[in-house]
Amino acid sequence: CQSDLLDTQPYDNLGESQFWITEKHALMGVNAIYNNLTQDMVYGQYFMLDCLSPYAYGYDFFEAEMTSSTTPYSATYSGKWSQLYLGVQRANDALDRIPAMSSLSDAMKNRLIGEAKFLRALHYFNLMDFFGAVPIYETPVVYSEAMKPRNTVEEVSAFIKKDLTEAIELLPVSYASADFGRATKGAAIALRGKTALYIQDFENAENDFKTVMTMTYDLHPNYAELFKAKTENNKEIIFSIQNIATAGFGESMSFRLGTRATRGSCWTNGIPSPTLVDMYENIDGSPFNWDKVIPGFSSMTADQKSVLFSEKSNVEKAYQNRDPRLQTSVIVPWAEYVGASNVTYKLAWPFKSAASPTFHIQHNWNANAIYVWRKFVAVGDESLLREAGPIDFPVIRFADVLLMFAEARNRRIAAPDAEVFSAINKVRTRAGLPALQNTSAAAPTYSATKADMTKRIIQERAVELAAEGVSYSDVRRWKIAEQVNNGPILEFTGKTLKTRVFQPRDYLWPIPQSEIDQNKAIVQNVGWQ
Amino acid sequence: GSYGQDMLSKPVHIKAEKQELREVLHTIERSSQVKFSFVRTLVNGYKVTINVANQPLESVLQQILTPLDITYSVSGQYIILNKKQQPQAQPQTSAHQELLQAEINIKGRVTASENKEGLPGVSVLIKSTTQGTVTDVNGNFEINVPDQQSVLVFSFVGYLPHEVTVGSSSQLDITLQADVKALSEVVVVGYGTQKKVNMTGSVASIDFSNVAQTRPISSLSSGLAGLSAGISVKQNSGQPGSDGATLRIRGQGTLNNSDPLVIIDGVQGNMNDVNPQDVANISILKDAASAAIYGSRAANGVILITTKRGSKDKTTLSYNVRLSQQKPSNLINMVTDYPRHMELINEGFNNSSPQTGPFSQATIEDWRTNSAIDPVKYPNTNWFDWILQKKWAQEHNVSASGGSEKSTYLISFNYLNSPGLVENGGFKRYNARINIESQVNKWLTVGTNTFGLWSNSGLANIEDLFSFTGATVPGITPRDPQGRYGSAMALGENQQANNYLWTLNSTRGDIERQKLFSRFYSNIRFTKSLTLESGFSIDYDNQTRRSIGVYIPRYNFQTEQIWNPNPSTYSVGNTNARAYQTVLNHVIKYNETFGKHQISALLGYQEESYQRNNFSASKSDPIDDATPVLDATSTNPVVGGNATDWALRSFFGRVNYNFSEKYLLEANLRYDGSSRFASSKRWGLFPSVSAGWRLSEEEFLKDVAFINELKLRGSWGSLGNNSIGNYDYQSVYGTSNYSFNGIIVQGGAPAAIANSALTWEKTNISNIGVDFATFKNRLGFEAEWFNKNTSNILIDLPIPLVNGNLAAPKQNAAMVLNRGVELTLNWRDKAGDVNYGISGNFSYIKNKVTRFKGSESSLSNQNIMLEGHPIWSFYVREVDRIVKDSDMEMINQMITDGYTFNPGIPKPGDFLYKDLNGDKKINDDDRKIVDANLNPKVVFGLNLNADWKGFSFSTLIQGSAGNKAYWRDLYLSTGMRNGYQINQAVADDHWTPDNQDARYPRLTNYTYAQNTTPNSDFWLQDASYVRLKNVQLGYTVPVSLTRRFFVQRLFVYVNAENLVTLTPYEGIDPEITALGTTQTMYPTMKQLSFGVNVSF
Known part of the structure; x- marks a missing residue:
């Protein structure tokens, strides 16, 4: 007889009493909060959220949400809610344990507390963005007692601000290269500014962004290189989700946004909309207008447009002399794309064959006249695993900070001033567009009024941050979604793919029904009852 | 001896006038407590007249028998009659x-x-x-x-x-x-056997020795359907190799694992690993009294399987061969006319959002015109016809048994080869067994039960068949005459539409399994009444899965273009899972008779330990399809491995007492410790007591001729259940890694939410039963009432999602009552040359959650858990009507009156839901509880058999009532989705402006929630059924003909399984339903088989 027969321990886990002892444990506990960022509904599939903005469209993801036909039972909502709260709970666990640990140096302890606070704030920021007022949990709680009512938005934003203010004190400006990707002081300041911007506290937002602008961050000279694995650690990155090409540690952007021509035969779940494509300015800074390039275009029928697009020479001029970011981000009709095995394909209309001699890009929408993404999609054989790509996903980058600064300051003052112009123009100039100005009214770059600038910022954010998932939050926080998110989703020939619907209730997602079923103290968002 | 003389001097009272001698002897037997032994022909035809009071038996016998030239002598407890x-x-x-x-x-x-x-x-x-x-x-x-x-x-x-x-x-x-059919039947019970007449618990004993020789049962569990009261058998799938069934003894008592404990030759095991043809007997321990000896794992009942042994005097060699063919007992009719399919998709899309239908009229008409001319380019595919193949399966079984004075043996070998219902889904199994027992000397007997199996199956995961085939369209040619696979072709079609035939073939590989079980036992006889039985067994199970992805092009046959470019990366995968189980036990047994007092007792100790480990590796880019091993690959290695274990230690005992086989008492006790609980919660005590009273042995009933046996019995006991994860009580940290700047770092986070207070789930069962036999034992009747109360139920309650998306911990949260009756009736007789038997069984079970969260409920999709209602009752809205054009005035009035509608205001063709709570808000608050769940309230079986001059016939009818299923999956929806099939019944009778009285609502885009998303009674169906489970016709060739070929028995038969099903349920199979909306799963199989059994 074996006396300890009944004392079995798991082989793959450590018991609670064996954890939070050494410095390694403290690091592991904090690393696990970063790990939570890779969950699908946290940042893993964040890029697909563009489908809920006017600038993109897709299938398999958010299909019912695009037509506002969901109920609070939808797995989208319970997934987002529970995955974000898992990050909160991991952070709470670390913040509960690490201060009491004696095996850590004070420096390491402070840094880890700072990281955990930043990460908790980042999770709460997303909760606030999507659900509004949420219950605040700041210490570990017994699972059956997690029955708090919702706090107010003011309380939630104040809580985020407090966490970030403490993190700013504790976090380093930068790390040794092996730790690139950890939360920094700059990331915490930028996130605090973004939180302020989202609750329309423009003064604090402006101040924080301004602080970030005085730090060592800068725009990477080449927009296209920003989204490549080999140049991903550049001065523009303030905080990004770290990906490598190993199963379980990579992104699925090529898989979701790439085509059958992309290595691994990808699915094209998300596509850019003609609305987005048409927003890219002409190279002189004037708005793009189809009728100016192809006279009579807007009065043509879908069938006529279909014929028009079938000939490269008919339409290629529409995509030339445009904001260079258009062709960097989108594969337009008849443009080339180097796919698997370095074969060069082109996006034809209509699709005929992926094989020689035509080498058309094949994708899951071949019956439809659609644009496809180039941004974030692997070229040639650079990414071997379609569901484990190496590209870091930007959460906050310097261009975004510049645009948010311009926005916050523009909202605060009577008319855009030099600081506003300077910030937005940095982004435009890097892209290769002429600077905006308030001196020469005849030039297409003239944007003297607050309203002009607001329009430019909306436009600039859409094209600069395309496929980065933030546009959906933008149209909601600007409260313009009801105007821009209702109506047909079109093919480039003008044929209707589907009708997008946005109701007032959709500014916030519903609290998942199962949470309401269990916790009677939680009140549902307006319009979802 | 003196005992014999005592017997002959017993006083006899008897009065008979021209009565059959046999009956007179029988009367004497019962009134004087003696037993006669005689050959039936000896006493046949004699009639006797006698009238004596208080005369010694000896003189009575002389009076009766001497004139008939019959002698008598006393031998042991018997008086033996003989022809002079x-x-x-x-x-x-x-x-x-x-x-x-x-x-x-x-x-x-x-x-x-x-x-x-x-x-x-x-x-x-x-x-x-x-x-x-x-x-x-x-x-x-x-x-x-x-x-x-x-x-x-x-x-x-x-x-x-x-x-x-x-x-x-x-x-x-x-x-x-x-x-075993007689009343003196010996029944296999926990750690021993017992005479059926002395049983006080509720045990069903099934003689299985001949069942599997003629029925094509490849999994033992699925062969149990309808054979006994109180057991419901629900087949999980008809896939060979995994066609095991879910067994429920007396209903679902708990909310988690409700599987009964299966003990094979004394050791816990998987009954589907046993070759059904090796099985001699199956005992089902239903009440707490009989199951309590297995304590902590017996709450769901216990099934004891005894395999065949050799016999000392008879050597038999038998060979059984069977050929069988199967097809699904039912399939769902889907639209196969592709132009019609496209029109319906367009209709649905356009109803939701005008002009969004993906197919142009030209495409549709083009298809309609050309499909008759070129069905490869313009197919109208019925996917089930293509995918389901009809091939013959064969099974061979050879067994030899026999023995000598000192030892007995049984060896058997079984080979099953089933090509499976789909390509790459075949199953091959070899199964061998050796049962040997040897009496070493006067006091020691040793033996072994050893069996092994080797199986190999294709990779086709049959569970995918229905999900893949639901997501396809009739406009794909599965495979053209040249063997090329097809893809979607019509302009506007979803390019992702599946070709399951292609899927089945684009991964190659197999699953191989080896299992070896061996138990060694010894039996030491200290004295005639005291023995020690010890056993040790080891069970080893090894399963390996090998796969290689291969590139097979799919074609658009209209354009002759390849649809799927070569992804230029394939993965080779190997996974290996191993399990070990060891069981050690010692049981001391004592058995003694003191006059009319019989006492038996046992005391036992047992320890079991289970270990599982697994390993997996995959790597990409093999040299070629023909090099399916890891060493031939070059990139992206992924490896994994893990291990788990658990153990159980037990002490147990039993005492039986009976007085004159008239008053019966039994008590059991088991003390179990499980590694699955924290040390303070680990040990559980599980007692039971039972008593029986054989009224038919009492003086006042002895003379009642029509009562052959009458017994009352009652029992109470407490059982346990520990079916939870091995480490669920422990808070643990698992890996949760991340990478910084391209380097993977370790992370650690709670792997699950733990509940350290977990403890045994306890089930108390009271049982009252009556056994009755009459008409000279030709009619047997058993009735039982039981009350099964399970408390501390280990349950996965949803927990607030603010805890994160980890699995919810088990909690000892609920109490469930199962109360019911079981009736069993057997009739066996002879009419002329026809022997026939009828047996029926019937169970009624009422299931109710008696304690949960007070007035609070827990919801899970369509189901609710609430005190006072069955477990996971259905919780649905009520559909008032499908709105007609003429109803819109009323709807508008409702809007004016302040009604709100969720998900939306119904349009013509949509469901209008009832405002059941009258709050003018039509929403999910209007759901009502339907007091029914997946489990039947009534289960019944009827077995008829007859034989006549070598011909035999048997049939089994089985069914259930009161169970419901919620069917709204890929195979039944009014939400049209491009690339998905459409139900023919929906196509034929959905709402349109011209069909206002339709059965189904209007077609919409599948994202439209109004009709398909809210859980409503429209999609809830009654899944009661009656099924002709088995019919068999056989013929035994007369021995006079076969003897010259040294054949003792030659039996040929034809057998049909699941031939006819009567049910109001419209889904694929009322026997195969599940929680949730997806009901289209692999159905039971209709099987036809032919076989020959030869014994030498």
């Missing part, structure tokens, strides 16, 4: 020895199979004569027979008759097999 021997047939008389020289003298001994002890009073008759003798007190006999061809017939009450051709031997040792 003619002079030459008086073997005991030495004076006649010289007259017998022409005859052969045979000596021998008859023993009982269950205890190897000599059987006194066995009638030994020379076949086709009236000559014979009986065995003495030790079971010995001596008889003279005319020649070597003479056949001796041995018969004895409670045992199967046995015939032996004398041959050249002069010594014949015979073992009589207990006749």
Whole structure:
């Protein structure tokens, strides 16, 4: 007889009493909060959220949400809610344990507390963005007692601000290269500014962004290189989700946004909309207008447009002399794309064959006249695993900070001033567009009024941050979604793919029904009852 | 002996007038508590008149028997009647020895199979004569027979008759097999056997020895359907190799694992690993009294499986072969006319959002015109016709059994080859068994039960069949005549539409499994009444899955273009899972009779330990399809591996007492410790008591002729359940890694939410039963009432999602009551040359959650858990109507009156839901509880069999009532989705402006929520059914014909399984339903088989 027969321990886990002892444990506990960022509904599939903005469209993801036909039972909502709260709970666990640990140096302890606070704030920021007022949990709680009512938005934003203010004190400006990707002081300041911007506290937002602008961050000279694995650690990155090409540690952007021509035969779940494509300015800074390039275009029928697009020479001029970011981000009709095995394909209309001699890009929408993404999609054989790509996903980058600064300051003052112009123009100039100005009214770059600038910022954010998932939050926080998110989703020939619907209730997602079923103290968002 | 003299001097009262001698003897038997042994032909045709009071038995017998030339003698507890021997047939008389020289003298001994002890009073008759003798007190006999061809017939009450051709031997040792159908049936119970008449618990015993030889049962569990009251059998899938069934004994008592404990030859195991043809007997322990000896794992009942043994006197070699073919018992009709399919998709899309239908009219018309001309380019595919293949499966079984004085053996070998229902889904299995028992000396017996299996199956995961085939369209040619696979072709079609035939073939590989089980046991006899049984077993199970992805192009046959470019990366994967189980036990048994007091007791110790480990590796880019191993690959290695274990330690005991086999008492106790609980919560005590009273043994009923057996019994006991994860009580940190700047770093986070207070789930069962036999034991009847109360139920309650998306911990949260009755009726008789039997069983179970969260409920999709209602009752809105154009005025009035509608305001063709709570808000608050769930309230089975001159017929009808299923999956929806199939019934009768009285609502885009998303009673169906489970017709070729080929028995048969099903349910199979909306799963199979059984 074996006396300890009944004392079995798991082989793959450590018991609670064996954890939070050494410095390694403290690091592991904090690393696990970063790990939570890779969950699908946290940042893993964040890029697909563009489908809920006017600038993109897709299938398999958010299909019912695009037509506002969901109920609070939808797995989208319970997934987002529970995955974000898992990050909160991991952070709470670390913040509960690490201060009491004696095996850590004070420096390491402070840094880890700072990281955990930043990460908790980042999770709460997303909760606030999507659900509004949420219950605040700041210490570990017994699972059956997690029955708090919702706090107010003011309380939630104040809580985020407090966490970030403490993190700013504790976090380093930068790390040794092996730790690139950890939360920094700059990331915490930028996130605090973004939180302020989202609750329309423009003064604090402006101040924080301004602080970030005085730090060592800068725009990477080449927009296209920003989204490549080999140049991903550049001065523009303030905080990004770290990906490598190993199963379980990579992104699925090529898989979701790439085509059958992309290595691994990808699915094209998300596509850019003609609305987005048409927003890219002409190279002189004037708005793009189809009728100016192809006279009579807007009065043509879908069938006529279909014929028009079938000939490269008919339409290629529409995509030339445009904001260079258009062709960097989108594969337009008849443009080339180097796919698997370095074969060069082109996006034809209509699709005929992926094989020689035509080498058309094949994708899951071949019956439809659609644009496809180039941004974030692997070229040639650079990414071997379609569901484990190496590209870091930007959460906050310097261009975004510049645009948010311009926005916050523009909202605060009577008319855009030099600081506003300077910030937005940095982004435009890097892209290769002429600077905006308030001196020469005849030039297409003239944007003297607050309203002009607001329009430019909306436009600039859409094209600069395309496929980065933030546009959906933008149209909601600007409260313009009801105007821009209702109506047909079109093919480039003008044929209707589907009708997008946005109701007032959709500014916030519903609290998942199962949470309401269990916790009677939680009140549902307006319009979802 | 003196006991015999006592017997003959017993006083007798009897009054008979021209009564059958047999009946008179029978009356004496019961009134004087004696037993007669005689050959039926000896007493047939004699009628007796006698009227005596208080006379000694001896004188009564003389009065009756002497005139009839019948002698009597006392042997042990029996009075043996014999024909008064003619002079030459008086073997005991030495004076006649010289007259017998022409005859052969045979000596021998008859023993009982269950205890190897000599059987006194066995009638030994020379076949086709009236000559014979009986065995003495030790079971010995001596008889003279005319020649070597003479056949001796041995018969004895409670045992199967046995015939032996004398041959050249002069010594014949015979073992009589207990006749399990008789009332003296011995029943296998926990850690032993017991006479059925002395049972006080509720045990169903199924003689399985002949069932599997003629029914094509490849998994033992699925063969149990309808055979016994109180057990419901729900087949999970018909896939060969995984067609095991879910068994429920007396309903679903708990909310998690409700599977009964299965004990095979004394060791826990998977019943589907046992070759059904090796099984001799199955006992089902239903109440707490009989199951409590298994304590903590017995809450869901216990199934004891005993495999066949060899017998000492008879060597048999048998060979059984069977060919069978199967097809699904039902399929769902989907639209196969592709132009119609496209129109319906357009209709749905356009109804939701005008002009969004993906197919142009030209495309549709083009298809309609060309499909008759070129069906490869313009197919209208019925996917099930393409995918389901009809091939013959074959099974061969050879077994040999026999033995000598000291040892017995059974060896068997079984081979099953089923090509499967789909390509790459075949299953091959070899199964071998050795059961040997040897009596080393007077006090020691040792033996083994050893079996092994090797199986190999294709990778086709049949569970995918329906999900893949739901997501496809009729406009794809699965495979053209040249063997090329097709893809979607119509402009506007979803390019992702599946070709499951292609999917089945684009991963190659197999799943191989080896299992070896061996149990060694010994039996030490200290004294006649005290024994020690010890056993040790090891079970090893190894499963390996090998796969390689291969590139097979899919074509658009219209354009001759390849649809899927070569992804240029394939993965080779190997996974390996191993399990070990060891069980050690010692049981001391004591058995003694003191006059009329019989006492038996046992005391036992057992420890079990289970370990599992697994390893997996995959790597990409093999050299070629033909090099499917890891060493031939080059990139992206991924490896994984893990291990788990658990252990159980137990002490147990039992005491049985009976007085004169009239008053019966039993008590059991088990003390179990499980590694699955924290040390303070680990040990559980599980007692039971039961009692029985055989009224038919009482004086006041003894003379009632129509009562052959009447017993009342009652029991109470407490059982446990620990079916939770191995480490669920522990808070643990698991890996949760991340990478910084391209380097992977370790992370650690709670792997699950733990509940350290977890403890045993407890089930208390009370049981009251009546056993009754009448019409000379031809009619048997059993009735039982039971009350099964399970408390501390280990349940996955949803927890607030603010805890994160980790699995919810188990909690000891609820109490569930199952209360019901079970009735079993058996009739067996003979009409002319026809022997026939009817047995029916019926169970009614009422299931109710008695304690949960007070007035609070827990919701899970369509189901609710609330006190006072069955477990996971359905919780749905009520559909008022499908809105007609003429109803819109009313809807508008409702809007004016302040009604709100969720998800939306119904349009014509949509459901209008009822405002059940009257709050003018039509939403999910209007859901109502339907007091029904997946589990049937009534389960029944009816077994009929008959034989006539070698022909045999049997049939099994089985069914259930009161169970419901929620069907709204890929195969039944009014939400049209491009690339998905459409139900024909929906196509035929959905709402359109021209069909206002439709059965189904209007077609919409699948994202439109109004009709398909809210859980409503529209999609809830009654899944009661009656099924003709099995019909079998067989013929035994007469021995006179087969004997010259040395064949003892030649049996040929044809068998059909699941032939006819009557049900109001419209889904694929009322027997295969599940929680959730997805009901289209692999159905039970209609099987036709032919076979031959030969014994030598």
